Amino acid sequence: MIEEIKKSALNNKVPIMKDEGIEFLISFIKENKIKDILEIGTAVGYSAIRMASVSKDIKVTSIERDQERYLEAVKNIKQAKLEDRVDLIFNDALNVKLNSKFDLIFIDAAKGKNIEFFENFEKNLKSGGYIITDNLKFHGYVDMNLEDIESRNIRGLVRKIRKYVEFLKENKKYQTEFLELGDGISVSKLKD
Numbered sequence: 001m002i003e004e005i006k007k008s009a010l011n012n013k014v015p016i017m018k019d020e021g022i023e024f025l026i027s028f029i030k031e032n033k034i035k036d037i038l039e040i041g042t043a044v045g046y047s048a049i050r051m052a053s054v055s056k057d058i059k060v061t062s063i064e065r066d067q068e069r070y071l072e073a074v075k076n077i078k079q080a081k082l083e084d085r086v087d088l089i090f091n092d093a094l095n096v097k098l099n100s101k102f103d104l105i106f107i108d109a110a111k112g113k114n115i116e117f118f119e120n121f122e123k124n125l126k127s128g129g130y131i132i133t134d135n136l137k138f139h140g141y142v143d144m145n146l147e148d149i150e151s152r153n154i155r156g157l158v159r160k161i162r163k164y165v166e167f168l169k170e171n172k173k174y175q176t177e178f179l180e181l182g183d184g185i186s187v188s189k190l191k192d
């Protein structure tokens with residue numbers, strides 16, 4: 001079933017996590033005994049289902065602002081029989097205020113807004129918890145010279161992703177590791 005969701009997402013050009021990235025995330029959840037996860041950017045629920053399937057005591061809250069994708073995710077979560085453990089929120093994540101605390105916040109939404117997502121939700125992170133962000137390489141563009149990137153939009157995104165990387169490096173409340181996996185992943189641990 002999960003393979004069908006993945007295939008359908010790829011056929012419909014819905015961006016989902018790359019294999020290497022999702023395999024890392026799953027091992028990370030297992031190794032660190034992560035139980036409560038907040039995901040920013042559900043798309044059609046592929047990564048939410050993969051994360052919730054790691055163990056029966058995992059709960060995922062995931063936020064999506066695109067209605068068509070959100071509805072597809074609702075359908076997929078139901079089909080995976082995970083409605084009790086995957087809570088989907090249809091809204092712009094920057095308008096969402098939550099009270100619960102999470103072991104892991106996974107940021108995988110608009111790539112130019114990582115700092116805003118980080119700042120909106122870090123109060124929801126448990127002490128010693130992690131914030132993981134995907135696509136820090138943005139399909140290789142982040143490592144290119146800006147002059148060699150034709151698209152103005154992509155140049156803008158690259159500037160914002162680089163700014164986010166600097167933000168993480170300078171943020172002394174967190175210890176951040178940058179991994180060359182998938183499309184580039186950061187793991188920021190909130191210091192105790």
Ligand code: SAM
Binds near residue numbers: 063094
């Ligand atoms: N995590 C998903 C997976 O691997 O299966 C893929 C998520 S996809 C890369 C990013 C999603 O974030 C898109 O579906 C997009 O509509 C959503 N998104 C972008 N900005 C958002 C925002 N401000 N609030 C909520 N969702 C947002």
